[in-house]
Amino acid sequence: MAPPTRSALDMIRALVGFDTVSSKSNLALIDFVRDYLAGHGIDSRYIRSEDGTKANLWATIGPDEPGGVVLSGHTDVVPVAGQPWESDPFEVVENDGRLYGRGTADMKSFIAIALSLVPDMLARPLTRPIHFALTHDEEVGCLGAPRLIADVLANLPRPGAVIIGEPTQMRVVDAHKGITAYTTIVTGHEAHSSLTHRGVNAVMQAARLIAHLGDQAAQKAAQPELNSRFDPPYTTIHVGTVEGGTALNIVARNCAFKWEIRALPGDDPQDILARFEAFCRDEVVPAMQRVVPETGVETRPGVIVPALAPEPDSAAEKLARDLTGANATDAVSYATEGGQYQRAGIPAIVCGPGNIEQAHQPNEWIALEQIAASQSFTRRLIAKCQADA
Ligand SMILES: [Zn+2]
Structure with a gap:
């Protein structure tokens, strides 16, 4: 050469x-x-x-x-x-x-x-x-x-x-895999930390949502692609950053976390988002709004790089x-x-x-x-x- x-x-x-x-x-x-x-x-x-x-x-x-x-x-x-x-x-x-x-x-x-x-x-x-x-x-x-x-x-x-x-x-x-990134913003309601029942703790609601993503990630890992050339041989879901709360003695009003899906070609990241959104809508948000109606969860799309x-x-x-x-x-x-x-x-x-x-x-x-x-x-x-x- x-x-x-x-x-x-x-x-x-x-x-x-x-x-x-x-x-x-x-x-x-x-x-x-x-x-x-x-x-x-x-x-x-x-x-x-x-x-x-x-x-x-x-x-x-x-x-x-x-x-x-x-x-x-x-x-x-x-x-x-x-x-x-x-x-x-x-x-x-x-x-x-x-x-x-x-x-x-x-x-x-x-x-x-x-x-x-x-x-x-x-x-x-x-x-x-x-x-x-x-x-x-x-x-x-x-x-x-x-x-x-x-x-x-x-x-x-x-x-x-x-x-x-x-x-x-x-x-x-x-x-190669694709990347789909999101930011999820949880808006709760402050209260004195001795009165947790009067507030909506955004950090703890975010923890539920993150645990849900962890469950979805575990499901993906339990069903690897056969004979895959990818390492790991499945779609991954990962939370990169979490920011929330102001002090130990305040029920947290705000929490936001950034997460991403690295999907195998042929695995649609929208399916993961749809399950996440359904969990928010059906389980998390109703429980928050029963305490304070002005609370909620919003997920904003970030970078998308197709596989x-x-x-x-x-x-x-x-x-x-x-x-x-x-x-x-x-x-x-x-x-x-x-x-x-x-x-x-x-x-x-x-x-x-x-x-x-x-x-x-x-x-x-x-x-x-x-x-x-x-x-x-x-x-x-x-x-x-x-x-x-
Ligand atoms: Zn490069």
Whole structure:
């Protein structure tokens, strides 16, 4: 396998150099990529976030036709604050066959390698378009991709396959769980803690609701998917935070908790929510309102990232297996933008350089060998898209 080219390494260095932690703007990086592509005569399309402080970028090389291959990567990275980094996270350091820096594995290298190969994409005409899809705010709930997907479907020829370059060590991943998050707000009624019968204790009602979620979680765990590739092989339900009450001697008026469902593909998280809502409506709220009518429970939806379901022999799976030589596919436990494309009717696969174990860690790194593998993967893709020229 050919070693990483200087231009690939320089592009990784450049992209990692932009501090694109999700809470900050990614526009400097997006403008840099636009200028780079413009230098090769390629136009970019911006799909801005609602408040305009961030943007997705879409660019096409090759014919203005449907059926193209999308190389998709998120531009944001997770925070570095509080982590024991041994070097500047936003400056790539090469050591012992590795590149260190925030986003080297998750996931600036994949896009950087593809961008460095733009001259190869232009060297011979592509008969099948290659698209770049760079998104914002993936790490905080895949918030950027839906606008980009909607814009492309409304205005541009429909792509045929998406490769999400999240770190899989170049294995072909065709399935992941989805994420559905909620905040449940319990409003009770204060009283002196010696007069519990005159109040409605929001903390204790929240505890009932959380116990109900625990029961649903246990039911899921008791019925694992047979021959599953997932660890664990069932849909999980988890409460992440609880906040409530003001003092020991006051019956708590307020309590709120955040929870999420990580559902297997094919397991509808709405069923879990519906059972939870029924328990609220039929058991918890009536008991609260018998004491004080103005009390209640409200559940607000948060982030929703759909699962990626296996689509054997989809255009994306066939392409990725062809390019990697893999004869098997894998499932992963983390979520990606792949399910959002799939839901929009565009087959997607996850396949990219680096190891997810290094993602989100201090001293995040990627092996040069993985960069070389991603580079030859992209070169094979380019050759395939030039095949009939
Ligand atoms: Zn990622």
